[in-house]
Amino acid sequence: MNDIALQASFALNVALLLMLVIVGIAIARSRSLLASILLLGIYSLVSAAWLVVMDAADVAFTEAVVGAGISTVVLLGAILLVRAGPVRHDWRMTIPPALLVLGVGGLLIYAVTGLPEFGDPASPANAHVGRSYLIETPKEIGVPNVVTAVLSSYRGFDTLGETVVVFAAGIGVALMLGFGPRSALSPPPVATGDHHVVLRVTAKLLIPLIMLYAFYVQFHGDLGAGGGFQAGVILAVAPILHALVFGLRETIEAIPVHAVRSVAALGVLLFAGVGLVCILNGGDFLDYDYLFPPSVEAMIPPGLMGDPDHAHHWGQHFGIFFIELGVLFTVSATMVTIFYGFAGRAADEQEAAS
Amino acid sequence: MVDVLHLIGGVLVVAGTLLTLLGGVGVMRFPDVYTRIHAASLTDTGGATLVLIGLGLISGLTLETLKLGFVWVFVMLTTPAAANALANAAFSAGHTPRIGTFQITKSADASQAKPETPRTASGDGKSGAP
Numbered sequence: 294m295n296d297i298a299l300q301a302s303f304a305l306n307v308a309l310l311l312m313l314v315i316v317g318i319a320i321a322r323s324r325s326l327l328a329s330i331l332l333l334g335i336y337s338l339v340s341a342a343w344l345v346v347m348d349a350a351d352v353a354f355t356e357a358v359v360g361a362g363i364s365t366v367v368l369l370g371a372i373l374l375v376r377a378g379p380v381r382h383d384w385r386m387t388i389p390p391a392l393l394v395l396g397v398g399g400l401l402i403y404a405v406t407g408l409p410e411f412g413d414p415a416s417p418a419n420a421h422v423g424r425s426y427l428i429e430t431p432k433e434i435g436v437p438n439v440v441t442a443v444l445s446s447y448r449g450f451d452t453l454g455e456t457v458v459v460f461a462a463g464i465g466v467a468l469m470l471g472f473g474p475r476s477a478l479s480p481p482p483v484a485t486g487d488h489h490v491v492l493r494v495t496a497k498l499l500i501p502l503i504m505l506y507a508f509y510v511q512f513h514g515d516l517g518a519g520g521g522f523q524a525g526v527i528l529a530v531a532p533i534l535h536a537l538v539f540g541l542r543e544t545i546e547a548i549p550v551h552a553v554r555s556v557a558a559l560g561v562l563l564f565a566g567v568g569l570v571c572i573l574n575g576g577d578f579l580d581y582d583y584l585f586p587p588s589v590e591a592m593i594p595p596g597l598m599g600d601p602d603h604a605h606h607w608g609q610h611f612g613i614f615f616i617e618l619g620v621l622f623t624v625s626a627t628m629v630t631i632f633y634g635f636a637g638r639a640a641d642e643q644e645a646a647s
Numbered sequence: 648m649v650d651v652l653h654l655i656g657g658v659l660v661v662a663g664t665l666l667t668l669l670g671g672v673g674v675m676r677f678p679d680v681y682t683r684i685h686a687a688s689l690t691d692t693g694g695a696t697l698v699l700i701g702l703g704l705i706s707g708l709t710l711e712t713l714k715l716g717f718v719w720v721f722v723m724l725t726t727p728a729a730a731n732a733l734a735n736a737a738f739s740a741g742h743t744p745r746i747g748t749f750q751i752t753k754s755a756d757a758s759q760a761k762p763e764t765p766r767t768a769s770g771d772g773k774s775g776a777p
Binding site: 488489491492495498499502 | 721724725727728731732735739
């Protein structure tokens with residue numbers, strides 16, 4: 294039975310990786326930017342499926358949400374701006390890049406032969422720090438999902454850096470494209486025949502459900518796959534869908550540009566603020582065991598929410614809750630900022646053309 | 648009893664995947680945008696329904712069944728709406744159906760039918776396929 298399951302999993306791996314190769318070749322050969330972007334989305338979806346087979350649920354979730362979801366929308370917004378047709382290159386120009394790609398690819402394939410086997414318990418990644426995370430997490434953090442414990446507690450500083458990177462990306466896009474439309478957006482065209490009634494009704498039904506799902510992913514993150522990054526992107530999908538169906542003007546009226554900007558900054562502040570509170574209470578930066586001052590610590594009854602060895606994990610629970618909330622704020626607001634930037638620029642150009 | 652349910656569930660999952668595969672063949676083989684959308688959306692919802700029912704039978708009456716039900720509701724909401732939006736956009740862009748009452752062709756074989764007036768290069772919906 295186990296043998297059959299192993300063989301089936303091997304066959305599934307081979308099939309998914311083959312699909313990745315085929316989609317990759319199709320992307321390289323495609324002459325249409327639109328087709329390439331849609332194929333990139335398919336590539337991400339297939340790799341997400343492959344990551345599920347590899348039991349990396351959190352990574353698969355991120356790949357599906359970011360790769361197949363939001364980046365496709367952003368890239369589509371980008372080609373709205375460039376409107377580039379296929380470019381003809383002299384074939385001799387492609388020789389140096391091809392040689393470079395072949396060289397790097399060959400080196401990578403050579404490096405693969407030196408990697409430990411998949412799932413090898415004695416491999417460096419599994420033997421040292423990985424094993425201690427698995428053993429210590431229930432005692433030290435008290436969170437069932439070890440990925441969340443590693444991401445937000447053990448490596449909280451690293452995650453703060455990632456959040457700042459996301460924030461910086463949003464600022465970069467906003468500086469180049471603007472935070473939103475600068476020209477006064479023209480009123481939405483009067484619907485002559487109501488073509489999009491099905492779309493509008495479905496979007497109205499879906500937008501609250503999407504937001505509800507985002508909050509489920511957010512607050513379920515320490516129990517199952519998910520967390521601030523995935524939830525932030527899913528939450529950002531709701532206003533983006535609203536803008537796509539009802540028009541950017543309506544969305545900006547509902548969620549103003551300055552609100553989005555403030556929330557993006559607030560997230561980073563919240564994350565870093567949790568770290569500073571820990572310092573003020575005598576701990577290290579982002580050491581959530583010191584999140585509460587000693588006077589509050591004393592009031593929490595021992596044995597509540599935790600094993601008897603360690604009185605409780607309240608500091609860890611609340612620390613992870615707040616920093617994940619910060620991640621949610623920054624990621625979702627940054628995604629909306631980026632979308633506003635691209636869509637607003639397109640609206641500006643439309644305005645200028647008309 | 649459990650084995651029988653597993654067997655029926657497995658058969659339904661395979662039937663659903665085959666139906667989805669058939670939809671893929673339809674998208675490649677059908678003559679115009681509208682029939683292709685038709686092939687993709689119908690088999691998508693039908694195939695997903697079969698797969699989800701099959702998975703529900705395999706999982707038994709657990710929390711997973713409820714989640715599969717949510718997935719089914721989501722698929723039934725989004726796929727037809729997406730097909731509608733796609734067909735709407737195609738119609739707005741001026742695609743005419745190659746079969747049906749919009750155009751009478753002498754050839755009975757629909758796949759041999761040519762459009763009355765060749766539109767732009769991207770007008771036949773085929774150039775979008777990679």
